[in-house]
Amino acid sequence: MDAILLQILNGLDKGAAYALIALGLTLVFGTLGVVNFAHGALFMLGAFCAVTFNLVLSSSTKVRDESVTLFEAYKEVPILETKFPNIGPVILDYSIPLSIIVAIPFMLMIGLLMERGLIRHFYKRPHADQILVTFGLAIVVQEIIKHYYGANPIPQAAPMAFAGSANLSAMLGIGEGIVYPWWRLIYLAFSLLIIAGVFAFLHLTTFGMVVRAGMQDREMVGMLGINIQRRFSIVFGLAAVVAGLAGVMYTPILPPDYHIGMDFLVLSFVVVVVGGMGSLGGAVLAGFLLGILQSFASMTEVKSILPGIDQIIIYLVAVVVLLVLPRGLMGRKGVMED
């Protein structure tokens, strides 16, 4: 029982990352009709926002290791800690959540730059061109990050208060030994908050209403005198912010490297297709569903019956879903259909 509950939790938390990335992908596809292969790079850029913010805060005075004379061996003492002994260590400790403040405007700017500067020139071009240009852009961004940060993953610590694991059995009275990392629980809660925020934005604001109307019938909204293109550009920026925030908060879970976005991108595309092209709800549902299935498929008991199932489960489910429901779980008629 404990094992099952743990795998469900694990699947939810894994699915949260898929859902966040897939949500952004779907937003862009639903509004602009572009399959954005650079979306994973936005997740990675968000993660590196956190890394950079932490690097800036950790600017250090270097204390030389005198025992080593052949190269510059040193131990770092962060300036923030020496200048502000009370608040400095706390700010450093909370650098990951604090980096959200920097990541939001940065990712919005990157998103708008990407859309206005490059992708808008490809709206009327064939899908193959769009895929090539966005994929190429992703590779360029990756290589820039690799040039400056190297290829090795860069570890990022969660705040000390959330570094350990929560004893859920003791807290909730379920099971016997269910412990789960605090930061992963926070990531799950954060993801649900962001997903709820995006849905609220699209359903409870006039801006969101216009965007949804534009997704249904772009021409009609345009005829009503609304500049739908400008709103869609902002939606692209919003999708970049969502991907970026997903990346920021993921850094303590997975030390980021230049390739982290691409690792998620392929799975997220499967999530989008299984959920149904253009369906925001479908993306979220499929994200969590596939996360949980992947988690269960990795259990030793399952693998002993079906060896290797953990590595193909997502694609297997995608095949089955598309055979039974060709438009995906919540796909709408007419989307990506000639």
Add this chain to the structure above:
Amino acid sequence: MSNKKTPLNTWTRRDVLKASAASTAIAGAPMFFTRNAYGADYLNNPGDASSVTLGFNVPQSGAYADEGADELRAYQLAVEHLNGEGDGGMMNTMQPSALKGNGILGKKVEYVTGDTQTKSDAARASAKRMIEKDGAVMITGGSSSGVAVAVQGLCQEAGVIFMAGLTHSNDTTGKDRKANGFRHFFNGYMSGAALGPVLEKAYGKERRAYHLTADYNWGWTQEASIVASTENIGWTTDQTVKTPVGAGDFSQYITPILNSDADTLVLNHYGKDMINSLTQAVQFGLRDKSVNGKDFQIIVPLYSRLMAQGAGDNVKGIFGSTNWHWSLQDEGSKAFVKSFGAKYGNPPSQAAHTCYVQALLYADAVERAGTFEPCQVVAALEGHKFDGMGNGPTEYRAEDHQCFKDVLVVKGKENPSSQFDLLEIVEVTPRAQVEYPHDHEMFSGGALGSCNNGAA
């Protein structure tokens, strides 16, 4: 009108098809099967040229790009030293040595590089290009056993020497050993043999180990080696679970450990996988856990300082093994660290060390053989005993082309004094303890075969 057939019209459709298939096969055959068909005595013989070309095949992109960059730095340093530039590094400490500091056999050493991308097909393609187009007489480098086995096979077919870079799988000098291939780096069996007694001393005889293993050649052989060595000291094996390479998030494989009876986790992962799985195992509180009255422990059998940097504080106190470490105080290590540190501003990694040593060993073997002819170089390397290269007295065993030398057991340092001071040496395990017969069951199923010099 005569019915007599002209030579042309004796061709049947079947003949034409056969001929076109044969010509396609000839045209598609690797160049190295045909290019020396006209009398060259061995492939890429530099002849009277004033220089000789070596091929450095390292990961320049992908997850091991940083390690590959360090390998390339080491090779460039080796080339400098061989050509008589710089301070000479280990050329001053190598015993015995036929190197003169005037290139190899008086020919200036030049090099070309290839990007393995840590993918077997890409590595073979870049090695092939260096052999066919650039005339490389020897290929060396790499950061993966899959790549090493693939490139070693290619070099054997082509007829050039392969001096392996970082490759830790038993198979490289086991079932996939080749006459043209040589490995200086240690292997999974040696890691297990060195770690066993240290683990027994630190954690006792009664432990239950859970293995997470990278699902490819290297992972399998390391897992088998560590299982054998830990069971030999009395431990039991709870589970051996294979994980996909580059999985990123290993949490779904770690959660079952929380509910198992295991009190020890062995991470048969390397590189990014090691960083991620170790980080996540610590996050899940495994190191704070107590099972059957014992503190839960994590072991990383193959360590690398570059990877330890990526894992941050999580490596503290964790045992593992390594081929070499820059803090060693023998004359060879000191000379190499001095050269490397002065040129690049940071200490060399174990990958850099093994690559540098391999380049020098090859050059020395050519000098001793008096020729670049691969089969005579093979003969010069087989059974060669040397010292002063950082691992104590070492031997290239003739039967399997594996180097036998001392192995380092290390531990993540609790209080590092600098950004490079991440591992402390716990024990230098003597060669005798990690040695095994060349036909040991973990290395069986392969044969060196005959040396190939690439002559048609």
